[in-house]
Amino acid sequence: MNEVVALNVPKRMRLRVADFALLDEAGAFAGYRKTELIDGEVLTMNAQHRPHMYAKGEFAFRLRLALQAIGSSLYVGMEGSVSLSDHDLPEPDIILTSEPIGDGPVPGASVALLVEIADTTVAFDLGRKATIYAAGGVPEFWVVDLPARTIHQHWAPVDGAYLKTCIVPLGETIAAATIPGLSIETGLN
Template sequence: MTLTPCRWTLDDYHQMIAAGILADRHVELLDGVIVEMSPEGIPHSYFSDRLANDLRTALVGRAQVREAKPITLPDASEPEPDIAIVEPLDDVYLDHHPYPENVFLLIEYADSSLTKDLEIKSKIYARAGIEDYWVVDLKNQRLIVFRSPDLGEYQQRNTLTSGTISPLMFSNITLQVARLMKR
């Protein structure tokens, strides 16, 4: 006998949230599956918060920095990336979370979630056409940069341990790779 998982739609997921069914759970919707999110360790919290603050300062008036907030994707996914750089649409986000066309950059900090971020989320983000996706691998002290989505896969994957990097949409901003994960 083969078991077939029940896939949830975005509408199903939103109804569960509104009804309070998921109130005590830290979850996200990935490809129609409700997935538990790993708790954040101290380094994860510290470095993602520091980067978000750096980006807010650098992007003031040009983009909005959202931390651990949902984005709505067309394939029954509503992940909560650690950092999302999105269009500053103010009260439009009262009606819906950012859509792929509103996203400039997504950043995930990974410790225990590395496999999910590199294998599952990278495919979901590529299918949605997210042009710039970064995974900060805290265990191995490296930044993995995904770019050029095509046919549900990123065509470029680069690993950096030092040097500088700029977001695709904000090439005038230069970030030290080491600062993303080191003191």
């Protein structure tokens, strides 16, 4: 009689946010620049050159002014860790949150909008990051695609995907789909 025997196959071990935090506190990532935890995997982040730095600063500044203009209490943060699940602790370029003060990472439930500035990471940001942000319930997510001079706007997250998307050319106004009255000019020199 033939019997099927299960083989012990190596499996990927997904780190939890708590594991990642302990390793980080112990200095395990000290030689790797900045890191983030995506689906339980520790990833190093690319160096940020001037186009990325400039776009991130401009978008954060314009978002801050626009939020003030509409009387919103949302805070614009840059490069903070956001806790989205037991295995996801990304560090988006720009975070709009209702809870900027406190210990630990920004709670995912407090996030209204995340922005990634993509110079060399467009495919990753539109793929794996978008999936994680949607699964984490982030209401709206923008990817500023510097090479293509466009903004990919995503909203209505359901089951790890955004149901609604649109592309706005840099230089035009973008209006948030989930924050009433919020819009910014996107022209970059």
